[in-house]
Every structure is written in C-alpha cells, then in structure tokens.
Amino acid sequence: MHPPRILLGVNIDHIATLRQARGTRYPDPVQAALLAEEAGADGITVHLREDRRHIQPRDVRLLAEVLNTRMNLEMAVTEEMLVLAEEIRPAHVCLVPEKREELTTEGGLDVVGGFDHIANACQRLSAAGCDVSLFIDPDNAQIDAAIRAGAPTIELHTGAYAEAKPGSTAAIAEYERLSTAAIHAVSAGLVVNAGHGLHYHNVEAIAALPGVNELNIGHAIIARALFVGLKDAIQEMKRLIIAGQEAGLMAALDAHEHVHEHEHKHDGCCSH
Ligand SMILES: CC(=O)[C@@H](O)[C@H](O)COP(=O)(O)O
Ligand SMILES: NCC(=O)COP(=O)(O)O
Secondary structure, three states: OOOOOOEEEEEOHHHHHHHHHHOOOOOOHHHHHHHHHHHOOOEEEEEOOOOOOOOOHHHHHHHHHHOOOOEEEEEOOOHHHHHHHHHHOOOEEEEOOOOOOOOOOOOOOOOOOOHHHHHHHHHHHHHOOOEEEEEEOOOHHHHHHHHHHOOOEEEEEOHHHHHOOOOOHHHHHHHHHHHHHHHHHHHOOOEEEEEOOOOOOOHHHHHOOOOEEEEEEOHHHHHHHHHHOHHHHHHHHHHHHHHHHHHHHHHHHHHHHHHHHHHHHHHHHHHO
16 A cells, blocks of 8 residues: 655745844745645644744744644743643644754754653643654654653654765765664654755655655745745645655565565575
8 A cells, every 4th residue: 555645844934034034024924834835735834933033923823823734833842832832732843952043953852861851841732732743863762762752753853964965975874864763763653754954956865764754844945935936846845755755665665575586586495
C-alpha cells in the first residue's frame, strides 16, 4: 500500500519580517496564510518568538480564527508562551529552543537536559487539546526522551544537513543521522516531521527519508514567492516533495528486492 503523501506546512514568518521592517500593516501574514492554503499548503506554521521580531500575538489569534487547515505554533518553553497556547489552543504546538540573539533556530531542543520542564509542558499542552511536537536534533537519546516526555510527534532539525556543502562528507554524515533518527522514531511509533533550511535544491532528499509525515518550510518558499508568486512557489515545492517521496519509496523497494534475491540465491546454493 502506498503511504500517505508527505504534507507541507508553510511557514509564513518572513511575510511578517517584511511587515515589521517598516512597522506597516502590510504584508499581512494572515492574508498570506489564506493564499497558501488555496495553493495547497496542508498547514500553516508560525514561530512566535519572545522578541516578537516577526509574528505577533495578533497574527496567532487571527490565524486561529480563520485558518481552514491547521496552525502549527512554534514556541519556546516559557510560562508566557504556555499560557498563550493554552488560551489559543492551536491544533499543533512545536516546542523549540530559542536564543534571543540568534539569527535563526540554532539547534534542537535539549529534551534530555530539560526533561522535567519539557514533560510538564507536553502534559499542559496535551490537556489543552494541542498535538505536541518537539523540535530536536536527529539523535536517538533525544528521541527516546521525547517519547518519555509524552510527545506524540517530533520535528527533526534539518539545519545541519541544509548548511553542509552538498555532497560533502559532512552532508553525507548529516543525512545518515537524519535517516537513522527517522527510522528509530517511526519504529517507536512517533509521528516524524522535519524542517529548517529546506529549499528547492535539498528538499527531495529529505522527502525521501523513511516515514516522514510533514515538512515545514518557510524562508525558501517566501523568498521564491517574491519572483514567481506564493501559489507557484508552494506548488513547485509540493511537486519536489512528491518526487522525493516517490524516489525514496522506489529505493526502499529496490533494497528490499535486492535482499530477497540475495536470500534466494543463498538458499539455492546451500540446498545443493
Ligand atoms: C524552529 C524552527 O524550525 C525555525 O526554523 C523557525 O520556524 C523559523 O523561524 P525563524 O526564521 O525565526 O528562525
Ligand atoms: N520548523 C522549520 C520551519 O518552520 C521553517 O524553517 P525555514 O524553512 O524558514 O528554515
């Protein structure tokens, strides 16, 4: 049976970055979210940062009212954010690490180190009806801690892979880490999402990872939308995701058949 196609969550933070640069009312990320949904986005992701550099609480509140798909609210594990999420109750909440001075999210959440605090946040958000996801590095210890913390979903941080030079030893090693982590998490029953730094040239390989449920992509889509429009930028990304997923499934099938062939040959040889 063909697995469900990988979903695309469109991150609209950087529509708000442009608005905040001038303190204007435009461009409105809420308007962008509705257009993104029309173009085929399966969900809308926003990261409400503590420093409010792009998305504002007003955006999150409005999105909760108008979205036809579902909101994935990325947030730090702070009391202020937990209270807001408990009030707004987004369909999905993704807990992320946050440093005020960082250019963008630098690493995954340390679920092992901050276990009690994070497990408590998972419990509060689940009680509020949110599906909780933890944004973590592709590391089995972090995945196991996410399970113990009660998170049904993880998002694998693809930033290190995206930043590595394509084809380099570092990129191959990062891809291996992502693949091992995805297999470990899926076989443990987690829903596995991935994202960060994905663009039109690296997304297919990530979509080919085993068992991925959803990719969250923002910066590259919004940047491309400047030239081709949001609809084409999203549809082009979706085509690449589907192509990557198909390639991954074909590769898995080939590997499976190869093992069977090998087993048959081996059986044949031993029976004589
Ligand atoms: C948590 C995460 O994955 C980030 O990619 C985030 O969604 C993007 O937000 P910034 O652009 O503010 O880093
Ligand atoms: N969680 C990743 C995300 O939402 C989008 O990250 P990026 O594509 O803006 O790097």
